[in-house]
Structures are given as C-alpha cells and as structure tokens.
Amino acid sequence: MSTSIQLNKVVKAYGPLRAIKGIDLSIEPGEFTVFVGPSGCGKSTLLRMIAGLEEISDGDLLIDGERMNEVAPSRRGIAMVFQSYALYPHMSVYKNLAFGLETMGAKKDEIDRKVRHAAEILKIDSYLQRRPKALSGGQRQRVAIGRAIVREPRIFLFDEPLSNLDAELRVQMRVELSRLHQQLGNTMIYVTHDQVEAMTMADKIVVLRDGQVMQVGKPLDLYNRPANQFVAGFIGSPKMNFLPAKLAGNAGAAGEGATLEVAGTSLPFGRALPPALAGEALTFGVRPEHITVGGEAGVFLGEVEVQLVEHLGGQTVLYVSTKGGEMLTVVIDGQMRVTHGEKVALRVDPALCHLFNAEGLAIAA
Amino acid sequence: MSSASSPVTAPASGRGYAPPGRLGRILSRNGPGYLFLLPWLIGFFGLTLGPALSSLYLSFTDYDLIQAPNWVGLANYVRIATADPKFNAAMHVTFLYVALSVPLKLMFALAVAMAFNRGIAGLPLYRAIFYLPSLLGSSVAIAVLWRQLFAADGLVNGMLAWFGFQGPSWISNPHYSLYTLVVLSVWQFGSPMIIFLAGLRQIPGDLYEAAEIDGASNWRKFWRITLPLLTPVIFFNFVVQTIDAFKAFTPAFIISEGTGGPINSTLFYTLYLYQEAFGFFRMGYASALAWILVIIISLFTAFAFLSSRYWVHYDE
Structure with missing residues (x-):
C-alpha cells in the first residue's frame, strides 16, 4: 500500500519572506526520498508542510492524487519522527507507542498487538515499561520510530532523526532505517543536512537551497552529473x-x-x-x-x-x-x-x- | 624536588607567637564573608529564630504583656483542643477558605497563562497588567477598595441593578462574606500565572505536534501532555499558595474591621490569633495558637511532598 506525493508550485510565505519558493516535486509510491541542503534551506519547512504542521501558502499538495492542503495532519495518513524524538517523558515506552492508537480509539487488544509487533521489529520489547529518560539516545530513537510504525501510516516523515546520535550509532541506525524501508515498503521522506546520509539511504535526493529545488535525482546521478555548482559542491565528501x-x-x-x-x-x-x-x-x-x-x-x-x-x-x-x-x-x-x-x-x-x-x-x- | 626539604614550622620569633584557636582561625580566614553575612545573621537570629523560640516558650505560659509569664504547661493547648468554640470556628473558616481559594486561584491562573501562551501581541504589557493585582492584592488599600465594591450600595450591586438584580450586602451577610474574600484571593492570580506561563513555555512544542499528528484533540493534549508536564509547577504553586492562604490576614481584617464577622464568617485563623494577642493580650494563648498553625502548615507541606512522588512528573 504505497503512496505517491505530488507538490505543485508549493509556496510557504511568512509575511513578505518566502521560505519555500514554488516547489514542484513528484515522489513515487514506495520511494525513499531525502531532502538535503544546508541549514535554513527550507527542507524541514517543506517536510512540515507535507505533514500538515505548517500551512501551505500557495500551490497544491496531493497525496495519492487527493488534494491535502486543508486536511488535518492526523487524516493525511502520515507518521513523523522528530529530531528531538518528541517522546512523552511522563509515559512509559509502551504508553508512548500506544498513545496514537488510543487517540484513534483502537481496542485494547489491538493496541497491545500492534505495540508488541512494532517493539519486536525494533528490538525494544525488553524495555517497554521504562520511561524515556531511562533509555539511551539510540533506544529513544527506536521508540520514536516505533511510535510511527504502530500507526501503520501511508507515509513516514523523518526530520533529521539521527542528528542527536553519535557517529557510530548514526551509521548503525542508517542501516536499520534502510532495512526498515525495505521491510515495510512505505513511501518515506527523510530530511537531513548530511549528504552522506542522503547518498547512502535515498532512492531519490532532492537538493534544496534558499527554498528552491537545485536538483532532483538518484544519488549517483547527482554525484556524476551535478546540474549546478551548488549541487556539485554539496554532494560528495570532501567537497569538489x-x-x-x-x-x-x-x-x-x-x-x-x-x-x-x-x-x-x-x-x-x-x-x-x-x-x-x-x-x-x-x-x-x-x-x-x-x-x-x-x-x-x-x-x-x-x-x-x-x-x-x-x-x-x-x-x-x-x-x-x-x-x-x-x-x-x-x-x-x-x-x-x-x-x-x-x-x-x-x-x-x-x-x-x-x-x-x-x-x-x-x-x- | 629537594630531598632535604624542611617541615613547615611556626615562625621562630622572640615575641612569643601564640597560635590562634580553631574559631580564631576560621574567623581570620572567613572574616569578610561573615561580615557580609552579618545583617542576615542578625535578622535571622534576632527577628526570626529568637522570637519563634520565645513564642514557643510563651505558649506554655499565661503571659499577658503586663505580668511576668507563669508556666502553665499544656493548659493553653488543652483549652484550645477542648474548650474553645472560636478556635473551631476559625479552623472551619480557614480550611474552607484554603479549600476554595487555592484551587480556584490556580485554575484561573492556569487558564490565563494558557491563553497568554498561545502567543498574543503585546504579551509583556498584558502580563504586567495581570500581575498588578498580585502586587497590590494583599495591601490594606485594596482590601478597603474591595469593601467599597462589595458593600450593599457598592459598585457590584450597582452593576447588578442595571440588569434588574438586587444584590445583597456581600460583606455583611454571613452567607456571602467569606466567598467575597475568596474572590479577592482569586483576583490575585498574577504570581502563580507568571509561574505557570514559565512552565508552559518549557513544554517542547514538538510534543504537541506529535500529538497533533496522532489526532489528539486540544482537550486530550491538555489532559495527557500539558497537565502531566506541568505538575512540578502545579506542585510548587499549590504548596506556596496553600501556605499563603493559611496565613491570610489583611483582607479579613479590613473587610470585617477586625471582628471576623459577621457571625465569625470571616474569622480567619490569623485574625483570631491577632484578636487573642492584641485584643485580649493573651500572649501565651496566642502563641499556642500560632504554634498549632505552624504544625498544621508543616503537616500539610510534608503530606504534599510525600504525595508528590505519585503525581509530580520530573523530566530527566
């Protein structure tokens, strides 16, 4: 059940300032798309617009061909993993995972089944009763991903989810996320400023700068045939x-x-x-x-x-x-x-x- | 470095050097620190601890300001517990006042803080304006103003009259007088409101966004996120406001003109204590009353702290 996303001339304006300057983008069903760019390029804003956490000032957002501009975030079929993990600190891991399902009014045994299934996939089943403060950064990250999984969304959105982890754990989580994508097959959008993450995980990379798309393509296409000097300098390490x-x-x-x-x-x-x-x-x-x-x-x-x-x-x-x-x-x-x-x-x-x-x-x- | 270093010795002088005692050493080393502490030390020992211990002693005497205190043992406490209907009335009024004013004030303060937290233009100005009653609230002038507002021919009844209602005399009717004081207390919501606002600002916005994506209603967000994460602040405000409410004196004194009337309906504990001490000069008895209040407040505070582990959520 993969889902396509279409952005047509999407604009985000804060008064006279245009943070997103008319973006056209097409994301195919099941694709792992990475938005990459330097700080302030608008990648997180664009993701939040798709999530429904930011209003779209102009243009259209289509999910599976249906216009979603005014649809509430909870009705877009998305789940989001935040940079800070956004775990509820006063709830156990189990309660954190169950919160969304409880909100949707799911039955207790269904909640239990889904929570335990997600915990199993992410290997967090041994600390379901712990509070987030008793977990390491990597474990918290898994819980945050688990919270997204239990909702069985059409689209996963990741907002720089690995940036709070140390280098070794980041590499490990990168592999795990790629494996998760293969396992679930959902459409995923991932925001990062780290071009290595983009190159290693993406089916498609969208390079952004100043609220505009600089180039869209497969990782090696961007590396071999950069459309402009910005992309040429941004993709590849050390830089060109x-x-x-x-x-x-x-x-x-x-x-x-x-x-x-x-x-x-x-x-x-x-x-x-x-x-x-x-x-x-x-x-x-x-x-x-x-x-x-x-x-x-x-x-x-x-x-x-x-x-x-x-x-x-x-x-x-x-x-x-x-x-x-x-x-x-x-x-x-x-x-x-x-x-x-x-x-x-x-x-x-x-x-x-x-x-x-x-x-x-x-x-x- | 040198293997022949000599041990440190006192300087050999012919003047008979006498090593200072321990206290002397401490004073010579920390003298300036103690000098700066002196005003506080004088205040603490002379104006707080001294009078407190003195009142503890006096609570076991029949001191009346004129004659030397006579030791009466537990007689004052026994009388309070067994033969003082006014004590019971004061306890009833005070507990009712605490039970009504504290939750109402905290709820009102939280509601206003949440409204402010939504981000409105000119917030600093509104914050200052709303905080003002807290600065003025316990003053004599405001209590006098309150008496005028709620008098039989006061502004409140004047406004009710526009709508065709004939209001009672809020402060001279025993059915309403205490509630008038509760309203006055709630009006002073500025201080807890500012603390609530600071607490609300500490709750990360992405928790609400995560809940938003999960489809949580505002009501659910309030109950499941805001309230639990605000419990440290609620706890602090609750303890401070409750202690304040137990000690409330000025409004009742001004509005009832020191009588606690009508029919003891505004006889706050501290007002009764004041009457015993400075109306009837029963200093020993008033001291016993004061120590009972100390015990009540201490018990309440201890209970609040003990219970906090079950309902206050501290992050990290």
Whole structure:
C-alpha cells in the first residue's frame, strides 16, 4: 500500500519572506526520498508542510492524487519522527507507542498487538515499561520510530532523526532505517543536512537551497552529473574543488576537444564546448578523488605544493596550493609518502571533470 | 624536588607567637564573608529564630504583656483542643477558605497563562497588567477598595441593578462574606500565572505536534501532555499558595474591621490569633495558637511532598 506525493508550485510565505519558493516535486509510491541542503534551506519547512504542521501558502499538495492542503495532519495518513524524538517523558515506552492508537480509539487488544509487533521489529520489547529518560539516545530513537510504525501510516516523515546520535550509532541506525524501508515498503521522506546520509539511504535526493529545488535525482546521478555548482559542491565528501577557468583558443570542433586555461595551465578538456563561452568566466570542478598524483594517466593539471597531509590508512588526503594560491583537496587511495612543502604534479581525467558557467550552471559537453 | 626539604614550622620569633584557636582561625580566614553575612545573621537570629523560640516558650505560659509569664504547661493547648468554640470556628473558616481559594486561584491562573501562551501581541504589557493585582492584592488599600465594591450600595450591586438584580450586602451577610474574600484571593492570580506561563513555555512544542499528528484533540493534549508536564509547577504553586492562604490576614481584617464577622464568617485563623494577642493580650494563648498553625502548615507541606512522588512528573 504505497503512496505517491505530488507538490505543485508549493509556496510557504511568512509575511513578505518566502521560505519555500514554488516547489514542484513528484515522489513515487514506495520511494525513499531525502531532502538535503544546508541549514535554513527550507527542507524541514517543506517536510512540515507535507505533514500538515505548517500551512501551505500557495500551490497544491496531493497525496495519492487527493488534494491535502486543508486536511488535518492526523487524516493525511502520515507518521513523523522528530529530531528531538518528541517522546512523552511522563509515559512509559509502551504508553508512548500506544498513545496514537488510543487517540484513534483502537481496542485494547489491538493496541497491545500492534505495540508488541512494532517493539519486536525494533528490538525494544525488553524495555517497554521504562520511561524515556531511562533509555539511551539510540533506544529513544527506536521508540520514536516505533511510535510511527504502530500507526501503520501511508507515509513516514523523518526530520533529521539521527542528528542527536553519535557517529557510530548514526551509521548503525542508517542501516536499520534502510532495512526498515525495505521491510515495510512505505513511501518515506527523510530530511537531513548530511549528504552522506542522503547518498547512502535515498532512492531519490532532492537538493534544496534558499527554498528552491537545485536538483532532483538518484544519488549517483547527482554525484556524476551535478546540474549546478551548488549541487556539485554539496554532494560528495570532501567537497569538489573549484578553480577559475576560461576557454583558451578555440572551443574545439567535432573530434577535437576544447582547451581550458585552469590555474595557469593549459588543460585539454577532451570535449567540444559552445564557442559562445569564449571570454566568459568559467569554473572548473574536479572531485578530490578524481585527481591523481604523478603517473602518466590523464592530463596535467599543474604542479602544486603540499600544505597538509592527513593519513587515514585506507586513504591519504592532501591539501595543496596551486601557483596562483588556490587551495585544492586531493584524495589518494592507499598510503602515500609525502611531506609538507613537497612539490607534486597533479593529473586529472577530463571525462571526470566538470565545467560551470558564470551563473553556476553545469555546461553540458 | 629537594630531598632535604624542611617541615613547615611556626615562625621562630622572640615575641612569643601564640597560635590562634580553631574559631580564631576560621574567623581570620572567613572574616569578610561573615561580615557580609552579618545583617542576615542578625535578622535571622534576632527577628526570626529568637522570637519563634520565645513564642514557643510563651505558649506554655499565661503571659499577658503586663505580668511576668507563669508556666502553665499544656493548659493553653488543652483549652484550645477542648474548650474553645472560636478556635473551631476559625479552623472551619480557614480550611474552607484554603479549600476554595487555592484551587480556584490556580485554575484561573492556569487558564490565563494558557491563553497568554498561545502567543498574543503585546504579551509583556498584558502580563504586567495581570500581575498588578498580585502586587497590590494583599495591601490594606485594596482590601478597603474591595469593601467599597462589595458593600450593599457598592459598585457590584450597582452593576447588578442595571440588569434588574438586587444584590445583597456581600460583606455583611454571613452567607456571602467569606466567598467575597475568596474572590479577592482569586483576583490575585498574577504570581502563580507568571509561574505557570514559565512552565508552559518549557513544554517542547514538538510534543504537541506529535500529538497533533496522532489526532489528539486540544482537550486530550491538555489532559495527557500539558497537565502531566506541568505538575512540578502545579506542585510548587499549590504548596506556596496553600501556605499563603493559611496565613491570610489583611483582607479579613479590613473587610470585617477586625471582628471576623459577621457571625465569625470571616474569622480567619490569623485574625483570631491577632484578636487573642492584641485584643485580649493573651500572649501565651496566642502563641499556642500560632504554634498549632505552624504544625498544621508543616503537616500539610510534608503530606504534599510525600504525595508528590505519585503525581509530580520530573523530566530527566
């Protein structure tokens, strides 16, 4: 029983301020969609509008094709897990799980069955009589999810549910949530500012900025083909390196790639570019993991000076500066013997590089 | 560091250095602290503990301000318990006043605090205006004003007359006089209201949002979330207001002109105590009355604290 969600030109205005600026979005039944973006981008507001906790100023929200703008939250078939967990501190875990069902007027034995079933799924059945204050962060999180499960909603909404957990528990809960999604098959919307969470859990990522959708797509599509410089910088860790660039000489004809001038070096881009770009201030982007040090593969990006080295064991992270003073991050697989102040030659595969115009939009090759 | 460090010794002087005693050492070390504490220490020992212990002693005497106190043992207490109809009347009036005024005041204060908590424009101004009666409430001036309002020809009856009702004399009719004082007490809801408002602000908004998604009505949210999470504040207000109500004196004194009338209907315990002490100069007897009030308030407070573990929810 999966459910689709459709947003048509949805706006949220607080007086003259428009927090959500006309969003169009379609979420397919059973999809795990992640809203991601920096603080203040409107992702939580958008989620709360879907939940019915915030009024929709303009546009339409459709759930399974039915307009829901004025429908009360409890009648939208949703359940929500809050960042703070929002557990009732004066009630036992059992009572917390049962509260929604009691409110709906469910019978006692039905409540008991559903509560115990949810507790079993989430492995919280051994502390049903405890109060939330007697639970760890991870256990509280499970109770919060359990409270959503018992209601058997059509849609699960998660508002940064893992941000109060430590790093190890976050990874564990991430896996558990993904497993829960596979098990239940419901439509889920998950809000986070953490792009790693977005990449690892989502079927579909919606990147937001200033109340607008920057790009919608599958995680690897966003990683491989970012539509703009913002998405390119936001998705991927460490973030993509950006260098000022311009078209050097001709834009390249068929079979002959354009040449770019990047960080004082002429770089064969390998692809033809629109001649109209001549003279425009462009931005060249390359991910840290797509740069190699030394060797013969790819094309020469420039000689740089190593400023800082981080040895992570499986990877070596270099922070280097170009002749022009721009800082770059380079991630090398494995362990590399390199020291501060050393000069190294960087090479890149042009096929893995990105180019953005003055407005920050990706230039299609 | 050095292996030959010598033990610390008193300075060897030829002036016969005498080490100070323990008290001297404490005073020399903490002298300025005690100096700052002095006003409070004088107040506590001279104006609180001293008179309290003195009144405890006097409660076992027949002291009348003129002659030296004579030890009478438990005679005052025995008389209070067995042969003082006015004591019974005062207890009846006081307990009725406490039982009516405290819950009504707390309910009214909570209702106003909840209305304010919904977020209205100009809240600080309204908060100040509503708090004002609490500042003025127990003053003599307000009690005098109250007497004028509720007199037979007062403003309240004047307003009732517009609607065709002929109101009684609220303060000189024994059926209504105590209730007039209850209304005066409820009117002073500002202080518990401010505390309730602070308590309401502490309840996280997402608990209500979670309940909203669960489809809880406002009434259910109030009973299942607001009230339980407010119990620490309710408990505090309840104890403080009850103690205050037991000690209420000024309104009854002014409205009944010190008599506790009509027909003892406003004879608050403290008013009766005052009459015994400063009307009949039975200081020993009044002291015994005062200690009985102390015991009643202590028992009540102890009961409130003991019961709190069953109904007060403390988070974390």
